Amino acid sequence: MGKDVIIACDFADAETTYAFLSRFTGKKPFVKIGMELFYAEGPAIVREIKRRGHRIFLDLKLHDIPNTVRKAMAVLSRLDVDICNLHAAGTTRMMEAALEGLTRPDGSRPLLIAVTQLTSTDQESMERDLLIRAPIDEVVMHYAENARKAGLDGVVCSPLEAGKVHDRCGASFLTVTPGIRFADGDTGDQKRVTTPALAASLGSDYIVVGRPITAAVDPAAAYERCVREFVK
Ligand code: C5P
Numbered sequence: 001m002g003k004d005v006i007i008a009c010d011f012a013d014a015e016t017t018y019a020f021l022s023r024f025t026g027k028k029p030f031v032k033i034g035m036e037l038f039y040a041e042g043p044a045i046v047r048e049i050k051r052r053g054h055r056i057f058l059d060l061k062l063h064d065i066p067n068t069v070r071k072a073m074a075v076l077s078r079l080d081v082d083i084c085n086l087h088a089a090g091t092t093r094m095m096e097a098a099l100e101g102l103t104r105p106d107g108s109r110p111l112l113i114a115v116t117q118l119t120s121t122d123q124e125s126m127e128r129d130l131l132i133r134a135p136i137d138e139v140v141m142h143y144a145e146n147a148r149k150a151g152l153d154g155v156v157c158s159p160l161e162a163g164k165v166h167d168r169c170g171a172s173f174l175t176v177t178p179g180i181r182f183a184d185g186d187t188g189d190q191k192r193v194t195t196p197a198l199a200a201s202l203g204s205d206y207i208v209v210g211r212p213i214t215a216a217v218d219p220a221a222a223y224e225r226c227v228r229e230f231v232k
Contacts, residue, residue: 008210063087066097073101088143095150114147159199196229
C-alpha cells in the first residue's frame with residue numbers, strides 16, 4: 001500500500017456515516033472507524049463499509065493480557081479490515097500475541113500498528129500518573145522500537161515525529177499521522193498541526209484527517225484537495 005489519505009469517520013451512528021460516504025462518487029476513500037462508531041453499530045458497520053468498497057483502519061486500540069488480545073485480534077482479522085491497532089504500553093509480548101491472532105490460516109493479515117503515548121498524555125501526567133520518568137520523546141521512540149521488534153508494521157504518531165521514527169525503525173516502518181489541517185483551515189483542539197504537503201515532505205505514510213473533511217461544506221472536494229496536496 002502506498003501513501004494515502006485516511007478519513008476519520010468520527011460519527012455517532014451508521015446513518016450519518018453512510019450519508020457522508022455516499023457523497024464520494026469518485027475514488028472510494030480509505031476510512032478510519034473508531035470506538036464510538038464501532039461500539040454503537042458493531043461489526044455490521046465494518047462489513048457494510050467494506051462491501052461498499054472502502055479500505056478500513058479499525059481504530060480500537062486494544063490493550064489487555066496477551067491471551068485476550070490474541071483472541072480478539074483473531075475475531076477482527078475475520079472482518080477483513082486493512083489496518084488494526086493496539087497500545088504499545090501493553091508490552092512486546094502482548095504485541096506478539098496480537099500478531100499471532102491477526103494472522104489468518106493462509107498467512108495473510110491486516111496491517112498492525114501501535115499507539116505509543118497518546119497525545120493527551122504529557123510529561124507531567126506521565127510522571128505523576130504512570131511513574132514513567134524518562135523524557136516523553138524517548139518513551140515514544142522506545143515504544144516504537146518495541147513495536148518494530150514485535151514485528152508490527154508501524155505506529156500512529158505526529159508527522160513531526162515521522163522522520164525520527166523512520167530513522168530508528170526503518171524506512172518501511174509505517175507512520176500513520178493525525179493532526180492534519182489545511183494551511184487556511186481551523187486548528188480546532190489539535191495543538192501541533194501540519195498541512196498535508198508538509199506531512200508528505202516529513203515522511204508520513206498515511207495521514208488521518210477528520211474535521212477538515214467531515215466538517216467541510218463539500219467533503220469530497222476537501223478530500224480531493226488533501227489527496228492532491230499529500231500524494232501529488
Ligand atoms: O478531526 P481531526 O482531523 O482532528 O481528527 C483526527 C483523528 O485522529 C481523530 O479520530 C482522533 O481521535 C485521531 N487521533 C488524533 N491524535 C492522536 C491519535 C489519534 O487526533 N494522537
